Amino acid sequence: MGFVSSSSSLDESHTHTHKIFLFSNYILLGAATSCIFLTLSLRLIPSICGFLLILLHATTIAAAVSGCAAASCGRNRWYAAHMITTVLTAIFQGSVSVLIFTNTSKFLGSLKSYVREEDAAVILKLGGGLCIVIFCFDWVVLVLAFFMKYYAYVDGGDSRGGVAMKRTGKVQSEDNPKDWPWPFQV
Template identity: 55%
Template sequence: MAAAVLTAIFQGSIAVLIFTRSDDFLVSLKSYVEEHSGVMILKLAGGLCVVMFCLEWVVLTVAFFLKYYAVVEGSGSDFNGGFRKTAKVGSSEEEMGYLPYPSAGALNV
């Protein structure tokens, strides 16, 4: 989660740099691309960075609330890390029905 937050912060800072310093960057680059076209390309990349920044924060917020509600709902008298254990672990032979392989008891010779 911390890595995702840092990635989102860096993505946002790159977007801000692209929108504020694209002209200066292209002048110092001495590229074969025209300055107007280069600025347009950088602005499109900056827009993509902004979209990714927003999506990352939406996903992080949803993940936080899902984890929060899992902890709140699972925090009864026996706190088990925030998650309820609802999966059925064991079952009897009657419930399992026909097995396509021999049972463990039949293998003991």
């Protein structure tokens, strides 16, 4: 007796994974946009450090958009671009959040903010909290993207048009052992 899963439950699992993936990307879009506005609220025309922080959040937005495009069209080019940008933004978002929470006053000095120091520290820590959220959701999105690509590979939906595996639940018939190469003949 073996465990046989129905095709509809597998499709339902893929659909749930796809929906969670898109929802996580939408959360990334919102959090990165909020971080951009928080950075701009510290100073209307950002310094070099502020510009790099905004560029990091814009790259996060681009990664989330490429993730949505990868989920929609399923091409390897979008998948590779999404994975690379998501990994890089996750690493930098984690680094920025650590920097914000450990050296708040030095980070504010490099931003050259016009806001009072107490208020700017609160705004910056709000941005640091969002950076942590972005960091966590980046890794969630990476795991979900991996599972979605795996499901596509197993179901035969890879971009080369070939069928990698089929879920039939049947054991493949073995060839004649006499046809095997010499070391494997019994």
